């Protein structure tokens with residue numbers, strides 16, 4: 001259970017972090033970023049600038065060149081508690097020959113011990129993503145947009161505290177996009193989770209996010225909605 005104190009603790013803290021694949025060649029520098037429970041932060045910027053690398057670094061898949069990262073209370077290289085971090089990669093990493101149901105249950109396994117509860121959460125997540133009728137279909141028979149929804153269901157079934165979503169709305173038609181975005185947003189607000197979403201479409205990013213971080217030439221520039229300006233200190 002989350003206590004009130006937990007709700008004031010950031011789910012993500014980055015301090016003087018430089019990311020990239022070579023120590024002498026950083027892609028992005030992030031002086032200071034905090035993400036709190038219930039918050040949605042969008043990251044935008046041109047192709048190849050390092051957006052996916054930033055998410056992969058937060059997910060613990062790429063080591064930062066320098067700096068301090070704290071993810072769900074764990075200071076890197078320590079890993080966050082099992083199931084707390086949910087990651088929807090740009091390349092989805094689904095098991096192509098296995099069914100929708102099987103793939104979603106694999107996600108739930110990260111967060112939930114009881115098999116029965118896992119199955120229940122998986123069915124719910126598949127339903128929320130509008131895929132109930134496709135539940136028994138193998139992934140390879142689905143369209144790109146449907147596969148992206150499976151990856152989203154896989155993460156929602158896990159009930160994570162921090163979701164990292166890399167272009168998870170691409171390949172969706174307008175109607176599906178609205179319902180997928182609403183489902184994920186509702187989850188984040190109701191569960192006091194947080195969402196960090198990479199979104200190449202700036203107007204869409206502005207629409208969904210409390211904070212928008214635009215990566216440009218290795219620097220992060222915050223554009224902040226409403227009254228949140230004081231919370232961003234970069």
Ligand SMILES: Nc1ncnc2c1ncn2[C@@H]1O[C@H](COP(=O)(O)OP(=O)(O)O)[C@@H](O)[C@H]1O
Pocket residue numbers: 021027045046047048049050051052053054
């Ligand atoms: N595994 C890797 N090793 C080395 N360089 C990589 C690797 N993955 C991506 N890159 C490079 O890092 C840069 C940023 O890539 P990426 O984070 O995927 O950009 P974005 O998501 O903003 O389009 C690109 O120049 C890309 O070619």
Ligand SMILES: [Mg+2]
Pocket residue numbers: 051052053090166
């Ligand atoms: Mg990318």
